[in-house]
Amino acid sequence: MSAILSANAELIITIVKIVLLLFIVLTVDAYLTWFERKLVAHIQSRWGPHRVGPHGLLQPLADGLKFLFKEDPTPAGVDKFVYFLAPLLALALALTSIAIIPFGPEPLRLFGREIYLGIAPPDLNIGILALFAITALGVYGVALAGWSSNNKYSLLGGLRSSAQMISYELALTMSVVGVLLMAGSFNLTKIIEAQGRHPEWGFLGWNIWPQILGFLCFFIAAIAETNRAPFDLPEAESELVAGFHTEYASFKFAMFFIAEYTSMTTISCLCSILFFGGWLSPFPASWTWTHYLPSVVLIPFGLWVIWDGIRYETIFGRVILPVVGTAITALGAAFVLYPGVNEFVQGPFWLLSKIFVFLFIYVWMRGTLPRFRYDQLMAFGWKLLLPISIVNVIVTSFVILAKMQWGGK
Amino acid sequence: MVPTNYYIILSAILFGIGVFAFVFKRNIITIFMSIELMLNAVNLAFVAFSQAWGKLDGQVFVLFVIVVAAAEAAVGLGIIILIARNRQTLNVERVDLMKL
Amino acid sequence: MTASLVVFFALAGLAVIGAVSLILQKHPIHSALSLIVVMVALAGLYLLLGAEFVAAVQIIVYGGAIMVLFVFVIMLLNAGVEEQTSISKLAGPPGLLLVVALAGFVTATIVRTTAGVQGSSQTGAMASTSGISNMLFRDFVYPFELTSFLILVAVMGATVLAQREKP
Numbered sequence: 001m002s003a004i005l006s007a008n009a010e011l012i013i014t015i016v017k018i019v020l021l022l023f024i025v026l027t028v029d030a031y032l033t034w035f036e037r038k039l040v041a042h043i044q045s046r047w048g049p050h051r052v053g054p055h056g057l058l059q060p061l062a063d064g065l066k067f068l069f070k071e072d073p074t075p076a077g078v079d080k081f082v083y084f085l086a087p088l089l090a091l092a093l094a095l096t097s098i099a100i101i102p103f104g105p106e107p108l109r110l111f112g113r114e115i116y117l118g119i120a121p122p123d124l125n126i127g128i129l130a131l132f133a134i135t136a137l138g139v140y141g142v143a144l145a146g147w148s149s150n151n152k153y154s155l156l157g158g159l160r161s162s163a164q165m166i167s168y169e170l171a172l173t174m175s176v177v178g179v180l181l182m183a184g185s186f187n188l189t190k191i192i193e194a195q196g197r198h199p200e201w202g203f204l205g206w207n208i209w210p211q212i213l214g215f216l217c218f219f220i221a222a223i224a225e226t227n228r229a230p231f232d233l234p235e236a237e238s239e240l241v242a243g244f245h246t247e248y249a250s251f252k253f254a255m256f257f258i259a260e261y262t263s264m265t266t267i268s269c270l271c272s273i274l275f276f277g278g279w280l281s282p283f284p285a286s287w288t289w290t291h292y293l294p295s296v297v298l299i300p301f302g303l304w305v306i307w308d309g310i311r312y313e314t315i316f317g318r319v320i321l322p323v324v325g326t327a328i329t330a331l332g333a334a335f336v337l338y339p340g341v342n343e344f345v346q347g348p349f350w351l352l353s354k355i356f357v358f359l360f361i362y363v364w365m366r367g368t369l370p371r372f373r374y375d376q377l378m379a380f381g382w383k384l385l386l387p388i389s390i391v392n393v394i395v396t397s398f399v400i401l402a403k404m405q406w407g408g409k
Numbered sequence: 410m411v412p413t414n415y416y417i418i419l420s421a422i423l424f425g426i427g428v429f430a431f432v433f434k435r436n437i438i439t440i441f442m443s444i445e446l447m448l449n450a451v452n453l454a455f456v457a458f459s460q461a462w463g464k465l466d467g468q469v470f471v472l473f474v475i476v477v478a479a480a481e482a483a484v485g486l487g488i489i490i491l492i493a494r495n496r497q498t499l500n501v502e503r504v505d506l507m508k509l
Numbered sequence: 510m511t512a513s514l515v516v517f518f519a520l521a522g523l524a525v526i527g528a529v530s531l532i533l534q535k536h537p538i539h540s541a542l543s544l545i546v547v548m549v550a551l552a553g554l555y556l557l558l559g560a561e562f563v564a565a566v567q568i569i570v571y572g573g574a575i576m577v578l579f580v581f582v583i584m585l586l587n588a589g590v591e592e593q594t595s596i597s598k599l600a601g602p603p604g605l606l607l608v609v610a611l612a613g614f615v616t617a618t619i620v621r622t623t624a625g626v627q628g629s630s631q632t633g634a635m636a637s638t639s640g641i642s643n644m645l646f647r648d649f650v651y652p653f654e655l656t657s658f659l660i661l662v663a664v665m666g667a668t669v670l671a672q673r674e675k676p
Contacts, residue, residue, distance in 0.1 A: 079536075079538075081539075082538065082539075082542070085542075125561055125638065126561045126562065126564075126565050126638075129561075129562070129565035129566075129569070130565060132565070132569055132573075133552075133565050133568035133569050133572070133573065134568075136568065136569050136572060136573025136574070137545075137549075137568065137572050137573060139573070139577055140545070140577070140580070143577070143580055143581070143584070144538075144542075144580070146584070147538060147580075147583075147584050155584060155587075158584060159581065159584050159585060162577050162580060162581040162584070163581060165577065166574060166577055166578065166581070169573065169574065173569070186638070410511075410513065411513055411514055411517045411557065414619070414620050415517060415521070416554070416558070417616070417619045417620070418616050418619075418620070419521045419524065419525070419554075421612045421615040421616040421619065422525060422528075422612055422616075423524060423525070423528050423547070424612065424615070425608045425609065425611055425612030425615075426525070426528040426529060426531070426532065426608070427528070428608050428611060429532065429604055429605060429608040430528075430531055430532045432600055432604045433532060433600060433601055433604055434532065434540075434591065435591055435592065436537050436540075436588065436591040438537045438540075438541075438579065438582065438583055438586075438588060439531070439537050439540045439591065441579075442531065442537075442540055442541060442544050442579060443531065445544065445571075445575065446528060446531060446544060446547060449547065449548060449551055449571070452551070452563075452567075453551055453554060453555075456554075456555050456558050456560050456563055457558060459558075459560065460558045460559060460560065465637060465640045465641055465644055466644065468560050468562070468563050468637070468641055469641055469644045469645055469648075469649055471560075471563050471567075472563065472566060472641070472645065473649075473652060473656060475566060475567070475570050475571065476656045476659070476660065477656070477659065478570075478571070478575060479570055479574065479575055479660070479663075480656075480659050480660050480662075480663035481663070482575045482578055482579070483578070483663045483664065483666075483667040484663050484666045484667050484670065486578055486579070486582045486667070487666065487667040487668075487669075487670030487671045488670055489582060489586075490582060490585070490586065490670070490671050491670050491671065493586045493588075499537075499586065499588050500591070500592055
């Protein structure tokens with residue numbers, strides 16, 4: 001038994017990692033919907049979900065149950081095979097792309113093995129190219145769903161989506177080239193390490209400063225790639241009912257939903273890794289007191305949850321919120337008490353905080369900006385984003401060339 | 410290690426299927442797709458030989474082929490849209506008049 | 510039967526099935542989907558051959574751009590099921606025969622002339638990417654510039670072609 005275990009240890013570890021990541025990603029997606037509804041509601045001076053569970057925290061669960069138990073009709077005249085394939089494709093590709101993201105610098109040393117955070121091996125040479133390859137295929141989920149539904153609104157949504165994806169993918173890819181030139185590698189780990197070349201510079205060493213144009217292009221194009229507002233023309237409800245997923249109900253609709261939120265998460269990961277130093281701390285490496293920041297954030301937050309919980313209206317909230325708050329506080333306290341654990345969580349802590357900031361911006365933009373008109377969308381992509389990203393590549397390469405020529409290296 | 414010949418044989422098979430699809434299919438878009446299939450088959454041969462000789466020329470050629478295929482797809486699909494607009498059909502057998 | 514052979518046969522089978530399905534499917538979208546399967550399988554084969562960069566480009570450009578363009582045009586023109594007249598059906602059997610002959614001839618020739626060729630040592634993957642860029646920008650720099658010119662011409666041509674005539 002143990003012989004089999006040790007012989008296939010790599011395989012077993014990978015499978016466990018996949019299952020764990022799936023679980024985490026799906027949970028994050030579920031609570032992202034809660035976060036989005038809550039935040040958009042507050043932007044629009046509403047309360048948002050707050051009936052199911054304290055602060056509506058059980059709303060994702062209720063939504064999930066609803067998706068599972070709803071009737072799932074298949075409209076007449078659909079192309080059966082493609083109709084069923086499309087949501088599967090969208091979900092599978094979205095979930096695959098997140099496997100390439102590395103989540104921390106230090107391997108977890110468990111059972112005498114080094115377990116890296118993230119599924120793909122950290123020395124994956126074509127990291128970012130593989131990610132782009134997978135996201136590039138993601139358009140088929142939307143386009144085919146629109147085509148196979150036998151509905152003119154869906155078809156229009158699919159058409160719009162494929163045109164939009166082709167147009168913005170150019171800008172998306174070109175805007176990353178500057179970062180790749182500076183790092184000299186496609187490997188995501190190496191790209192992060194290149195930004196930490198000067199540990200004393202802290203956040204000044206990140207790619208965002210030399211690549212600010214690239215970042216703006218990347219983020220805008222990425223929002224368009226994930227079909228999010230203000231680029232959500234494929235599902236514009238005021239024009240196309242619900243766009244490409246008009247004819248989808250129940251769990252097939254949920255699959256599109258999860259795919260969308262997963263790609264949001266992936267893009268947020270990419271933004272933090274490519275431009276914001278990934279798991280690097282924004283502070284100079286010599287400021288060791290910043291290593292207690294995770295606890296400084298977690299403990300007050302946990303205490304606030306407890307304080308909020310004991311005054312909550314419902315009995316259920318008065319029980320569950322203090323428990324959650326105690327858990328968060330205990331986690332923060334554990335980081336202080338065990339320095340080894342604290343060192344280990346530094347990387348993931350910063351990466352997750354950055355991802356959270358980008359998810360916040362995603363929702364913020366949805367709550368703020370009106371939708372583009374279709375011709376505006378095309379003009380914006382082709383006439384503004386693409387030229388800017390090309391200029392960014394040219395300027396970056398000239399600067400790198402000048403540094404090589406006169407920089408004395 | 411997979412013998413290089415296996416790749417070449419697969420490439421030949423795919424190329425043959427592409428040629429057959431080219432002569433057999435009647436939808437102009439599908440015919441165009443079979444050209445892409447043939448190009449892909451040739452690319453596989455290029456990469457296989459590149460690996461066999463340990464040189465990268467083959468891979469560089471594949472990149473050129475992909476670029477040409479992309480340009481070809483853009484122009485070709487433009488022509489197809491024009492044909493469909495002018496003749497209301499995509500069947501090549503109905504596109505047999507030189508002048509409308 | 511080593512692991513790489515198993516992977517090869519799986520991917521090769523997938524590619525051939527996709528290619529055959531390209532012929533058998535009646536609707537252009539299904540044919541396009543079959544072709545995408547072929548392309549992804551070929552990308553897997555490129556990975557097996559150690560050509561990581563080409564594999565990624567294959568999926569990004571072929572799978573993510575060219576085939577999306579095909580699907581887009583099929584959807585735009587609302588292409589229906591393919592119609593075959595009796596004459597075009599007649600082209601099947603002799604075409605099949607000729608194609609088998611062609612593939613057989615090509616295979617036989619190649620196998621005969623390359624019997625001595627055997628896979629050499631794998632080049633490192635990143636070395637291959639930087640090696641490709643070195644070749645592209647040193648040895649093949651003029652063809653490379655020409656392709657950029659080709660793309661420019663193609664873009665202009667496509668724009669002119671697809672433009673609606675002014676009334």
